[in-house]
Amino acid sequence: MVDLLSKFDPLIEERETLLGKGVRDPFSLVMEEVKSPTVAICNGQETILLGTYNYMGMTFDPDVIDAGKDALENFGSGTTGSRVLNGTYRGHRDCEDALKEFYNMDHAMVYSTGYQANLGTISALAGKGDYIILDIDSHASIYDGCSMGNAEIVAFRHNDVEALEKRLKRLPEEAGKLVVLEGVYSMLGDVAPLKEMVAVCKKYGAMTLVDEAHSMGFVGENGRGVCEEAGVIDDVDFIIGTFSKSVGTVGGFCVSNHPKFEILRLVSRPYIFTASLPPSVVATATTSIRKLMHAGNKRAHLWENSKTLHKGLQDLGYTLGTDTPQSAIIAVVLEDLTKGAMLWQALLENGLYVNLARPPATPKGMTLLRCSLCAEHTAEQVQQILGMFEAAGKQVGVI
Amino acid sequence: MTDRSATFAKVAEQITPFNNKGVALDESTTFAGDLEWDSLTVMDFVAAIEDEFDIIITMNMQAEIETVGQLVDAVEKLAE
Numbered sequence: 278m279v280d281l282l283s284k285f286d287p288l289i290e291e292r293e294t295l296l297g298k299g300v301r302d303p304f305s306l307v308m309e310e311v312k313s314p315t316v317a318i319c320n321g322q323e324t325i326l327l328g329t330y331n332y333m334g335m336t337f338d339p340d341v342i343d344a345g346k347d348a349l350e351n352f353g354s355g356t357t358g359s360r361v362l363n364g365t366y367r368g369h370r371d372c373e374d375a376l377k378e379f380y381n382m383d384h385a386m387v388y389s390t391g392y393q394a395n396l397g398t399i400s401a402l403a404g405k406g407d408y409i410i411l412d413i414d415s416h417a418s419i420y421d422g423c424s425m426g427n428a429e430i431v432a433f434r435h436n437d438v439e440a441l442e443k444r445l446k447r448l449p450e451e452a453g454k455l456v457v458l459e460g461v462y463s464m465l466g467d468v469a470p471l472k473e474m475v476a477v478c479k480k481y482g483a484m485t486l487v488d489e490a491h492s493m494g495f496v497g498e499n500g501r502g503v504c505e506e507a508g509v510i511d512d513v514d515f516i517i518g519t520f521s522k523s524v525g526t527v528g529g530f531c532v533s534n535h536p537k538f539e540i541l542r543l544v545s546r547p548y549i550f551t552a553s554l555p556p557s558v559v560a561t562a563t564t565s566i567r568k569l570m571h572a573g574n575k576r577a578h579l580w581e582n583s584k585t586l587h588k589g590l591q592d593l594g595y596t597l598g599t600d601t602p603q604s605a606i607i608a609v610v611l612e613d614l615t616k617g618a619m620l621w622q623a624l625l626e627n628g629l630y631v632n633l634a635r636p637p638a639t640p641k642g643m644t645l646l647r648c649s650l651c652a653e654h655t656a657e658q659v660q661q662i663l664g665m666f667e668a669a670g671k672q673v674g675v676i
Numbered sequence: 677m678t679d680r681s682a683t684f685a686k687v688a689e690q691i692t693p694f695n696n697k698g699v700a701l702d703e704s705t706t707f708a709g710d711l712e713w714d715s716l717t718v719m720d721f722v723a724a725i726e727d728e729f730d731i732i733i734t735m736n737m738q739a740e741i742e743t744v745g746q747l748v749d750a751v752e753k754l755a756e
Binding site: 408413429430431432433434440443444447448637640641642 | 714715716719720723726727730731732734735736
């Protein structure tokens with residue numbers, strides 16, 4: 278018998294080598310208690326959370342919690358069914374209405390996760406014979422959506438408008454084309470030049486889909502994302518988003534003004550062949566989305582936090598993924614996985630949690646410690662965080 | 677020089693800047709095994725080939741191409 282798991286031997290070996298150096302496993306952290314959007318107890322110690330994508334800190338909002346409790350009591354713990362059968366409750370429709378209002382768009386479709394929203398939308402839109410043109414650094418859910426639809430996939434260099442144009446120009450004019458972009462790329466926290474890119478897509482007759490997972494809630498005047506900030510929200514065909522970041526729960530969605538959009542409910546397999554979100558989850562999402570429409574002050578505070586942390590880390594001598602703060606993600610670039618894991622552990626022991634990211638999730642084989650800020654981090658916490666980065670960095674010898 | 681050997685020469689020329697180990701090239705040289713290219717190098721090299729021949733090599737096609745000879749065949753077909 279061939280052991281099908283032997284193909285993972287190199288990965289098993291790499292992990293054993295890393296753990297053999299006395300580093301705690303960075304991929305098996307347990308949060309024993311969660312006190313607030315910014316503080317949890319890890320390994321018995323109070324820990325500041327700086328790697329949760331909980332950008333707007335909605336997870337403990339009292340109105341959000343009440344909405345969830347209320348739905349749990351009145352509609353039960355789960356729907357036990359597909360959106361197209363017995364899994365659409367009033368709450369799911371309310372949630373889609375809130376999204377339509379939030380984005381000022383005609384249609385919204387709620388999926389059970391953000392991953393499924395990309396998978397389901399992309400695979401339904403682009404099938405055999407169509408072309409998907411995507412940024413090489415696209416999220417795994419985008420690549421998986423491409424594979425699932427059997428489309429021809431063409432990648433272009435990260436955020437390179439000229440490379441995108443060259444490829445669009447060479448594709449057959451009569452072929453169906455979908456360009457997939459992201460507002461904020463989550464590994465480095467950099468923003469796409471959407472104004473230029475969407476213009477190029479229009480010029481060559483390609484439809485566009487923009488994933489705004491890491492920008493919803495705080496980029497753009499109304500928090501609609503990089504599309505809004507770049508002034509192209511009316512020119513893109515589909516926006517994908519998630520409830521598991523700024524919204525503070527779990528779920529995904531697609532919004533659009535396309536007149537035929539609703540048919541996707543009957544052809545998108547990851548929408549149909551899975552159970553819908555529990556009533557409490559859609560109720561918390563709806564309340565959170567409606568509150569995010571009027572969160573101008575929180576957005577301003579989050580940007581302040583991002584600027585302070587970016588400058589502070591630069592001043593300490595860290596290499597960062599972007600020269601300027603472009604989003605709520607600030608990525609610290611480390612030499613290799615060992616150094617990254619050592620700094621990760623030193624930070625955790627100092628009371629700070631950040632995300633360790635490694636290839637293949639990262640671009641250019643980089644090891645990153647990703648910090649994602651929250652609007653609920655106080656100015657004092659940001660200073661504390663900088664102090665921890667100073668102590669841990671010196672301890673490990675990376676600054 | 678036949679058309680095919682001319683294409684081979686042009687492809688070889690594009691490989692040179694990425695051939696850090698100075699591997700001798702023939703039809704059966706593999707990108708992953710012999711040249712030891714990672715996915716990022718492949719991406720840059722594919723872009724160079726696409727620009728040189730004014731073609732598109734989709735990721736679906738790239739998955740089927742393992743050797744220099746297979747790439748020359750693909751380029752010949754696409755440039756027709």
